[in-house]
Amino acid sequence: MRRLVNIRPGPGSRVFLGAIPLVLAALGYLVASATRQAANPADKVLPPLDALWAAGGRMATQVDPITGAVPLVADTVASLARLGLGLGISTGSTLVLGLLLGLLPVVRAALGPLVAAIAVIPPIAVLPVLFIVLGLGETAKVALIVIGITPFMVRDLSSQVSAIPEEQRVKAQTLGASTWQIALRLALPQAMPKLLKGLRLSLGPAWVFLIAAEAIASDVGLGYRIFLVRRYLAMDVILPYVAWISLLAVVMDQALAWISRRFFPWDHAKGAE
Amino acid sequence: MSHPILSLRDVWVEYGDTIVLEKVTIDIAQGSFVSIVGPSGAGKSTFLRLIIGQEAPTRGRILMEGAPLVPEPGPERGVVFQRYSVFPHLTAIDNVAFGLDCAGSMFLGRLYGRRRKAALEEAGRMLEKVGLSHSRDAYPAQLSGGMQQRLAIAQALVRKPRILLLDEPFGALDPGIRLDMHALIDGLWREHGLTILMVTHDIKEAFKLGDRVLAFDKRRHDPHAPHRFGSSAVYDFPLTGKNRRPPAEILALASREPAEA
Numbered sequence A: 001m002r003r004l005v006n007i008r009p010g011p012g013s014r015v016f017l018g019a020i021p022l023v024l025a026a027l028g029y030l031v032a033s034a035t036r037q038a039a040n041p042a043d044k045v046l047p048p049l050d051a052l053w054a055a056g057g058r059m060a061t062q063v064d065p066i067t068g069a070v071p072l073v074a075d076t077v078a079s080l081a082r083l084g085l086g087l088g089i090s091t092g093s094t095l096v097l098g099l100l101l102g103l104l105p106v107v108r109a110a111l112g113p114l115v116a117a118i119a120v121i122p123p124i125a126v127l128p129v130l131f132i133v134l135g136l137g138e139t140a141k142v143a144l145i146v147i148g149i150t151p152f153m154v155r156d157l158s159s160q161v162s163a164i165p166e167e168q169r170v171k172a173q174t175l176g177a178s179t180w181q182i183a184l185r186l187a188l189p190q191a192m193p194k195l196l197k198g199l200r201l202s203l204g205p206a207w208v209f210l211i212a213a214e215a216i217a218s219d220v221g222l223g224y225r226i227f228l229v230r231r232y233l234a235m236d237v238i239l240p241y242v243a244w245i246s247l248l249a250v251v252m253d254q255a256l257a258w259i260s261r262r263f264f265p266w267d268h269a270k271g272a273e
Numbered sequence B: 001m002s003h004p005i006l007s008l009r010d011v012w013v014e015y016g017d018t019i020v021l022e023k024v025t026i027d028i029a030q031g032s033f034v035s036i037v038g039p040s041g042a043g044k045s046t047f048l049r050l051i052i053g054q055e056a057p058t059r060g061r062i063l064m065e066g067a068p069l070v071p072e073p074g075p076e077r078g079v080v081f082q083r084y085s086v087f088p089h090l091t092a093i094d095n096v097a098f099g100l101d102c103a104g105s106m107f108l109g110r111l112y113g114r115r116r117k118a119a120l121e122e123a124g125r126m127l128e129k130v131g132l133s134h135s136r137d138a139y140p141a142q143l144s145g146g147m148q149q150r151l152a153i154a155q156a157l158v159r160k161p162r163i164l165l166l167d168e169p170f171g172a173l174d175p176g177i178r179l180d181m182h183a184l185i186d187g188l189w190r191e192h193g194l195t196i197l198m199v200t201h202d203i204k205e206a207f208k209l210g211d212r213v214l215a216f217d218k219r220r221h222d223p224h225a226p227h228r229f230g231s232s233a234v235y236d237f238p239l240t241g242k243n244r245r246p247p248a249e250i251l252a253l254a255s256r257e258p259a260e261a
Helices: A011-039 A047-062 A071-103 A106-118 A124-134 A138-162 A164-175 A179-216 A222-232 A233-265 B044-052 B092-104 B111-127 B143-155 B177-190 B203-209 B248-255
Strands: B006-015 B018-028 B031-038 B059-065 B077-080 B163-167 B193-200 B212-217 B232-238
Touching: A047 A071, A047 A233, A071 A106, A071 A138, A071 A179, A071 A222, A071 A233, A106 A138, A124 A138, A124 A179, A138 A179, A164 A179, A164 B077, A164 B143, A179 A222, A179 A233, A179 B092, A222 A233, B006 B044, B018 B044, B031 B044, B031 B203, B044 B077, B044 B163, B044 B193, B077 B143, B092 B111, B092 B143, B111 B143, B143 B177, B177 B203, B212 B248, B232 B248
Parallel strands: B018 B232, B031 B193, B031 B212, B077 B163, B163 B193
Antiparallel strands: B006 B018, B006 B059, B212 B232
16 A cells, blocks of 8 residues: 555646635535525626626726726726735835845945834734825835735745845855945846745735725725725625636736746756745 | 965964964975875975965965065965866856956956957966867866866966966866876976876875875874974975875875874
């Protein structure tokens, strides 16, 4: 009898095994929805598939007469703009701070405790401060994303940069490299794929902070919409929106993974650490 | 003969209470191949770190060609470590060209145009010397351990260092590959008139390649406070063509248990 730890599924059976829970979850929803519809045709909590499809399609195609825009499109554009700006600012400042902290012991001594202290503040707790200081506009929402994910990304990247073996830093110096050249030719290229990895890990929290900020004070956005229609128990709108947000998150994650493989093949080479 | 290329004068290295090296006084002549042996913990690596410039002596002076050695790594002292000597994000040819890039381009750290072409040609010749022409566009992760060390040697030699420091360079390689590497480094030493300092665990390798062998160990030993005495070069053998057999006391030194830290 082989031990369970040694049984590895082949590619075909892996797809099959992975599909089982998904199919079960979908079936479970359908059964529960049908049961509730049979008991109460006006049930709003678990709408059937065709109702989800209809409501989702309405949000994605029909122009809202008040705003003059298609809600799903306007929400997606607004949310992605906030998310993109937040992620961009976070990634840029992480690259600079992570390299400085990881490479220069002087900077690590000076700024390390500050970054560590900021990292333990729960970002949502700062949200009222942001709204008070920055107003209810776009700035506060973007700032929440930046404050929420940058400390983690900086700490992750600086530890990755300082983990570059000392042998490499010494070798570069014996080849005549200055501090600037070490940063530019040694630390920066090796930091890039790690930065992308950190960014991928931060996508989930970034969405959380975006939706939290939109839920509290906004007039457009994916998070705004689902918290708005919650008042009417409109699960037929909320569920397609959640599915759409998940799809966007998966696409962004895979795009970053592709960029990393495409531009930093050495980090994915066989046998690489 | 003017100054020796490297001379250590009464050098001590202490970490707090612990004395690692004491009273080390050594002259190293231009063009010599010095093997450094000794039990684990005898300060061989510390000795090498001093010369690389990763550490400064607590007391004493280190002179390179008569001038005080700057306690910072520099291009006149090339180095090959046992591992992690090459840059994983650069192809073989770019690893070798790195030194030329740094020398030729202060702000961009990389040459362009005609100067880049010249640098690549020079790096290509270096790769050819170590037998890696066929792998010029491979990343280090795609190379075997022996090929990575060949690459590390080519990379170190491209800046034409005055001294080449080898820290157990072949320690992680298979015996057959190690023989190839011995032939390679011996050939480069003769051809370029290099001065080489090599730390090794392998006594046979030390006596085969070197023209001088330094053995590091503690001269004195206090069983109650072993850290209070440091190591120094206890044996210093010049080797000629015939005198290539390790003496008994060296073999005893190598087979001994590691010294307590």
